[in-house]
Amino acid sequence: MIAKRLRFKTSGTTQFVDITEQLRGEVRRSGLRVGRIHLQSLHTTVGLAVNENEPLLLRDFESLLERLAPSGAGYEHDDFARRFDIAVDEPVNGHAHCRQLLLTGFTTVLVEEGDLVLGRWQSVFAVELDGPRSRQLAIQLDGDFREISSPRSGEVARSAGGGHLLPSATVAQHLVELELTRQLMVDPDPVAVPMRRLVEAGGKRLRPRLVQLSAQIGPKHNPLRAAALAAAIELLHNATLIHDDYVDESTHRRGRPTVAAMEGAERAIAVGDFYFAKATRLIAEIGNGDVTSTVAEALEAICASQIDDVALRGAFPGDHDSYLKVVRGKTAALFAASCASGALLSEANPEAVEALRRYGDLLGVAFQMADDMVDFSPSSGKPVGLDIRQRVLSLPLIYAAEDREVGPEVRRLLAGTLGDAEVERVTELVRSSDALQRVGDEARGLAEAALRELEAVDLDGLRPTLVGLARSAVDRNS
Amino acid sequence: MTAQALVIGRELDRLDGLWEDGLSDTYRSYLDVVDSYDDAVQPKLALAAALIEAGIRLQGLGGRAAPAAALLMGDLCLARASRLLADHASQDLQVAFARAIEEMSAAAASGAGGRPVRDLLVGAFESGR
Numbered sequence: 001m002i003a004k005r006l007r008f009k010t011s012g013t014t015q016f017v018d019i020t021e022q023l024r025g026e027v028r029r030s031g032l033r034v035g036r037i038h039l040q041s042l043h044t045t046v047g048l049a050v051n052e053n054e055p056l057l058l059r060d061f062e063s064l065l066e067r068l069a070p071s072g073a074g075y076e077h078d079d080f081a082r083r084f085d086i087a088v089d090e091p092v093n094g095h096a097h098c099r100q101l102l103l104t105g106f107t108t109v110l111v112e113e114g115d116l117v118l119g120r121w122q123s124v125f126a127v128e129l130d131g132p133r134s135r136q137l138a139i140q141l142d143g144d145f146r147e148i149s150s151p152r153s154g155e156v157a158r159s160a161g162g163g164h165l166l167p168s169a170t171v172a173q174h175l176v177e178l179e180l181t182r183q184l185m186v187d188p189d190p191v192a193v194p195m196r197r198l199v200e201a202g203g204k205r206l207r208p209r210l211v212q213l214s215a216q217i218g219p220k221h222n223p224l225r226a227a228a229l230a231a232a233i234e235l236l237h238n239a240t241l242i243h244d245d246y247v248d249e250s251t252h253r254r255g256r257p258t259v260a261a262m263e264g265a266e267r268a269i270a271v272g273d274f275y276f277a278k279a280t281r282l283i284a285e286i287g288n289g290d291v292t293s294t295v296a297e298a299l300e301a302i303c304a305s306q307i308d309d310v311a312l313r314g315a316f317p318g319d320h321d322s323y324l325k326v327v328r329g330k331t332a333a334l335f336a337a338s339c340a341s342g343a344l345l346s347e348a349n350p351e352a353v354e355a356l357r358r359y360g361d362l363l364g365v366a367f368q369m370a371d372d373m374v375d376f377s378p379s380s381g382k383p384v385g386l387d388i389r390q391r392v393l394s395l396p397l398i399y400a401a402e403d404r405e406v407g408p409e410v411r412r413l414l415a416g417t418l419g420d421a422e423v424e425r426v427t428e429l430v431r432s433s434d435a436l437q438r439v440g441d442e443a444r445g446l447a448e449a450a451l452r453e454l455e456a457v458d459l460d461g462l463r464p465t466l467v468g469l470a471r472s473a474v475d476r477n478s
Numbered sequence: 479m480t481a482q483a484l485v486i487g488r489e490l491d492r493l494d495g496l497w498e499d500g501l502s503d504t505y506r507s508y509l510d511v512v513d514s515y516d517d518a519v520q521p522k523l524a525l526a527a528a529l530i531e532a533g534i535r536l537q538g539l540g541g542r543a544a545p546a547a548a549l550l551m552g553d554l555c556l557a558r559a560s561r562l563l564a565d566h567a568s569q570d571l572q573v574a575f576a577r578a579i580e581e582m583s584a585a586a587a588s589g590a591g592g593r594p595v596r597d598l599l600v601g602a603f604e605s606g607r
């Protein structure tokens with residue numbers, strides 16, 4: 001059993017907050033395979049509902065609640081003269097309490113194969129009835145956490161304190177973090193300190209996750225070797241980011257100053273080189289030639305496409321074909337290599353290795369498209385318009401530049417100097433066009449295509465996890 | 479054109495400008511160092527070492543940082559060298575080369591003058607044999 005709180009902020013008086021993806025994320029992180037996720041509102045003016053997320057329908061619900069419990073309809077609860085112990089900020093909200101009575105404060109959603117059991121049109125909503133406010137739901141996940149990985153991977157492990165059982169997905173993540181920490185502890189400070197700062201700032205750790213998952217597929221699964229490879233690939237990825245940040249003149253990454261911005265270009269180049277070399281050494285020391293070659297080819301593809309990426313900035317924003325060519329190298333190559341190398345490490349059959357490689361390639365492109373969309377999301381936590389400012393290849397910009405209505409203005413703005421006003425205007429134009437919708441559809445299409453690559457492969461129970469990972473990689477806002 | 483030239487030509491995609499700019503001389507000097515390795519892999523190993531030398535020079539490692547375009551070209555040199563080693567070198571030699579780059583870059587990061595690149599790579603060939 002895992003107990004948590006799900007926190008969110010509402011922005012409207014009445015608001016249907018779709019929490020489905022957050023719940024999916026909780027299920028995924030917990031490693032729950034088959035069971036239930038229980039939800040309980042911790043407020044008397046927040047209800048729960050399972051229904052369709054269609055904007056007009058949500059307005060119908062809102063109207064229905066207004067008709068059944070109209071605001072300002074003379075609720076006795078709002079007659080403060082007759083009540084005791086009233087807080088100074090007590091709201092006039094009799095209608096909100098009555099509306100909550102019409103909903104429910106508790107619900108349970110079933111979980112199977114590591115995902116919520118929901119019909120095609122069902123979403124889970126927290127219904128704000130007296131907002132805007134900060135809210136929280138209590139959630140508990142219970143059931144079978146043991147089947148997320150194959151029995152040979154060690155289904156569960158005891159936590160360090162010896163108390164509760166940890167699901168194996170969590171253990172795997174801990175192993176990678178431990179390996180990263182261990183490797184960074186033994187390096188000289190001038191290189192280790194900046195890399196530690198970057199690694200500790202977070203990151204999605206998608207590539208290590210892909211390594212660890214695919215390393216469970218073959219007959220020779222060894223969680224420690226998989227964690228060593230996963231950590232090395234994460235170090236390699238971070239080494240490329242350090243050089244990228246110098247090339248892009250980025251000042252911040254993951255909310256912290258970049259190595260180049262904080263310690264200068266010379267140090268950034270040296271740190272990138274050190275971890276490029278160290279990661280390739282760690283991979284070589286694993287002693288599987290196919291794995292070493294797979295990762296080396298990916299690294300070469302990354303470097304070649306970085307050159308193309310910078311060259312294309314002269315023709316900013318570029319076109320779809322050039323975009324795909326760059327992204328296949330810049331992002332997808334390491335996703336594909338992560339999937340393939342994990343499978344190779346476990347001595348999976350060649351068909352499975354190639355299917356996973358194709359899955360990683362498509363997922364990497366889809367991931368990059370979703371990443372491009374984040375640049376236009378005000379809720380991402382990142383500065384909006386950074387890609388525009390740095391003239392980074394971005395599919396929403398390409399589509400907006402092709403748009404019949406906004407295209408001419410987008411192209412004119414991008415051809416000139418990009419100050420704050422221009423970046424803001426381009427952002428507005430992209431949002432007002434159907435570019436983001438097109439990119440989102442394309443990314444989701446690629447994620448589904450990635451999943452189709454796995455249909456003929458025996459994945460030993462990992463399919464739901466790989467499905468969840470693919471879908472969450474494209475449906476995100478950070 | 480010799481078989482050796484064909485092999486090298488295939489590995490110079492995007493880097494052919496470097497060949498005339500000193501990479502060919504560096505490559506030839508490493509051919510003398512790798513003569514104790516199997517004949518078939520000697521050109522690949524010598525080219526890997528030459529690319530590492532060219533790469534770190536392009537990047538300005540240990541000196542003034544290179545502009546972005548040169549850095550990326552240097553990165554590609556290192557990556558191609560790494561792939562050549564992955565495909566053609568023993569595990570010991572791969573590890574020895576990686577350690578040589580770790581030593582150079584750690585020295586550069588600390589601001590200390592490190593050993594010359596050539597010495598480190600020749601040493602790697604000796605220890606990785």
